[in-house]
Amino acid sequence: MPRLFFSLIFVFAASIASAAEVTDLYQAQAPVESQSEEDRKRLAPDLLKQVVIKVVGDRRAVEQADISALVTDAERYIDQHYYQQISTIDNDTPTQQLALTMDFNANGINTALQRIGLPVWDKIRPESLLWVAIDYQGKQQLITEGDEDSLVLQIQQAAKKRGIPLLMPLMDLEDQSQLTFNDVSTGNTTAVNQASERYGASIVVTARLSGNAESAEISWQAILGEDTERWSSQGNVQTAIQQGVDELADRLGRRLNMPISSSGDTELAIQVSGVNDFEGYSRLMDYLGSLQVVSDIKVGSLGSEKLDLVLVIQAEPERFRQLLSMGRVVQPDSTDNTGLQYRLLP
Known part of the structure; x- marks a missing residue:
């Protein structure tokens, strides 16, 4: 060989x-022999478990939790399903295979994970x-x-x-x-x-x-x-x-x-500098709005290119600050020791 x-x-x-x-966080796919209802129902629990692992991000946490009720009721969470030909590997050679793709409901999955006590990777x-x-x-x-x-x-x-x-x-x-x-x-x-x-x-x-x-x-x-x-x-x-x-x-x-906070929303006040035009403001707001754990954004004053915001989050503030700096949109102000001041990146 x-x-x-x-x-x-x-x-x-x-x-x-x-x-x-x-963009496909709540989607899973698997090869299938046919487009029969029997094959679809048989694969639904496995595909839902794939999504849970992808959303949580840690197989060990999923294995230690009891997700049996969630997986057994997999069809309840399906938004849509469809079939397509995909590329797979057979004897080290790419080939085509019929596959079933399922899109699951994000809000339903997140609510179920919150009840189980599993965290969510944004x-x-x-x-x-x-x-x-x-x-x-x-x-x-x-x-x-x-x-x-x-x-x-x-x-x-x-x-x-x-x-x-x-x-x-x-x-x-x-x-x-x-x-x-x-x-x-x-x-x-x-x-x-x-x-x-x-x-x-x-x-x-x-x-x-x-x-x-x-x-x-x-x-x-x-x-x-x-x-x-x-x-x-x-x-x-x-x-x-x-x-x-x-x-x-x-x-x-x-x-x-x-973890999605089970104790309700938390308000986190931050200040972002470098917001000097509408393009920067829109980019910042679009980014914050895309974060799953941000449920609301309250805009305060804007002065000297500094924007005051109050974020309503469903997460522990310290873990959220780590997430906030990850998107190459804002970064912590190096002169600030509070962890509440950020700078909008170009």
Whole structure:
């Protein structure tokens, strides 16, 4: 069998700078044999559980909770379902397969999770920039999103299943001048971080996988702020990739998700500087309104390019402040010690 090598070292920026909205957070998909009602009803509980894991962000938290009643009543939460042909991997080769897609009701799911006591990872999530070096069938190269490679498809599908926004490099002349195959395959974090600056991603990813299509082992490393975490995954390539991405999502989810407050709304007063025109004001309000845990925004005074706001949130304020800085729209004022003053980014 051909030898397969590519590397996976996850390097997280010290502070989360860029994020994207996951638009299919309450959607799940699975291959299906037919469009029969029997197959649809049989798959509904499994697809709902996929959504719960994606929304909560942490498989361990879901497994420790009792979601049996929610899953058993899966059809109650379906907004719509449809069928389509999707790309899947068969013997390391992309192929077409009929799939069932279900969209579940976001408010209904969130209310059920609140009753169960499970946290919710907001739909605004950090973007991951993924550099992948492959040494496969005698070829050494850095792959991009546009490459027709089964590894790209498997990584994208694994990230989509867990609601992780994924970026891949352009590998244009600028990238090629800053980063070599050896930089990525050996995890040269200095070179990788420098090449990644242009993308503004929150999470920078490089890598290491060894083995072949049938038997692979991936060693993962994550630097999250001042913490370094490592884990590994094994199996065929598709399984090893999904297990590794699952673990990444779990660790991110535990850091960034937050329980929906059962004690009612909390008001949080903040001040945002740098709001000097209507475009900036609209961008700020659109961002705040997109956050699931923000139920209302009360606008106060605007003076000297500083906007006073009172946010009505359904979350613990300290965890919310961490989320607020994640979207590359505002950042904490470095001269403020209260955690209540922010600056609108350009």
